[in-house]
Amino acid sequence: MIKVWLKMLDILLEEFHFSTMWNGGILLFILFGVIIYLFILPEDKNHKWWRTILFFTGLIILFISIGSPLNVIGRIQFSTHIIQIVLLLLFAPPLLIIGFKKKTMEKILSIPVLAKIMRVITNPIAAIILFYLLFYGYHIPVIFNNARIDLYLNYFYLLALFIAAFLLWIPIISSNRLHQKQKRYYIIANIVLLIPYSLLLLLAKDVLYMIYTDVDMFISALAVCLPDFQDIPKEFFQAIMPFNPAEEQPKGGWILLVSQLVIFGFSLFMTEKNK
Numbered sequence: 001m002i003k004v005w006l007k008m009l010d011i012l013l014e015e016f017h018f019s020t021m022w023n024g025g026i027l028l029f030i031l032f033g034v035i036i037y038l039f040i041l042p043e044d045k046n047h048k049w050w051r052t053i054l055f056f057t058g059l060i061i062l063f064i065s066i067g068s069p070l071n072v073i074g075r076i077q078f079s080t081h082i083i084q085i086v087l088l089l090l091f092a093p094p095l096l097i098i099g100f101k102k103k104t105m106e107k108i109l110s111i112p113v114l115a116k117i118m119r120v121i122t123n124p125i126a127a128i129i130l131f132y133l134l135f136y137g138y139h140i141p142v143i144f145n146n147a148r149i150d151l152y153l154n155y156f157y158l159l160a161l162f163i164a165a166f167l168l169w170i171p172i173i174s175s176n177r178l179h180q181k182q183k184r185y186y187i188i189a190n191i192v193l194l195i196p197y198s199l200l201l202l203l204a205k206d207v208l209y210m211i212y213t214d215v216d217m218f219i220s221a222l223a224v225c226l227p228d229f230q231d232i233p234k235e236f237f238q239a240i241m242p243f244n245p246a247e248e249q250p251k252g253g254w255i256l257l258v259s260q261l262v263i264f265g266f267s268l269f270m271t272e273k274n275k
Contacts, residue, residue, distance in 0.1 A: 026067030030059050037101070044103035055099025062092040066158060075148060075221045078212050078245060082201075082252035086259045088158065089135075089165040094267075097166070097173045124171040124178060124186055131164040132193050139197060145211045151224035172267055180271065187268045194260045201253030207245040 037055060064070055065087035074081035109115045120126070137143060138157045147154045171177040171186055178186055201208075211217050 021069040021072055023067035023071065026063055030063045030067070033059055041101050041104045042107065044101045047101055047103070051099045051101075053099070054095045058092045058095030058099060061087050061095065062162075065092065066155075072222075072225055075211075075225070076218075078209065078248040079251040079255055082255045085161075086256065088162055090259060090263045093162070093166045093169045094173055097169055122167055122170045122174075122177060124182075127164070127167040127171060128186070128189060128193070131161075131168040134161050134164050135194075136197065141208050141210070144209055145217060148211045149217065149220040149224065154224075172271075183271050184268065187264050187271065191260065191264045194264075195257065198253045198257035198260070201256065202250045204249060207249060209245070212245040212248065 034056070037052075065084050070080060070084055070087075074084045109118060134157075138147065138161060147157050168190070172183065207213050211221050
């Protein structure tokens, strides 16, 4: 397995352009976020240094998930797509929320209209419904297959999922959205609602996504990352399809199941600890 991985990575580094592997637009967006955080947002004397570190860590994880070679490899290997989803939806949002400057949020909430909007979009019931509709909707095979062969549509879905995940995590992180018992049930509900997809990946007898099995669809999915893909022979794409989709699917299921149990389990532990 390691030899196959190294072979694929060697092919990617040799054939794929640097701009294909590393998304400059996403990097500029991240750097813009750093500049706003450091120099534009109002100073907060009570802001702890470790919160800044968590915020920057969240930005780095966000870039790794959608702007690094992980994004390209996720089009080749399904389990890597699941790693990408875990980083984007379960790791980055809580770190960004915890690290955000409270004084800035207080200024935003001091404006009645914005405060009302925030109360509506961070309503726990609305947040949980929105997130899981988008999450399961994106992973419906026909939608997933079509999204992966359209660069902008795929990024639109990922952006929508990230925003929904951000809203999903606010009731968990915030100290005034839910009381202790409600927060406990909310976290457990998230665990329960993610498990079915993990089990589907683990137990499905057939490969769910043709994007990883059909050569033509596979080429279309990578074509959006390769400006000059017409000059690349079909054999090249066949050479980087070494991963058995029937094995990748349950592997992705295990990654998702273990990751969400650890992350939400830790959140539940911290909630109980802070009683």
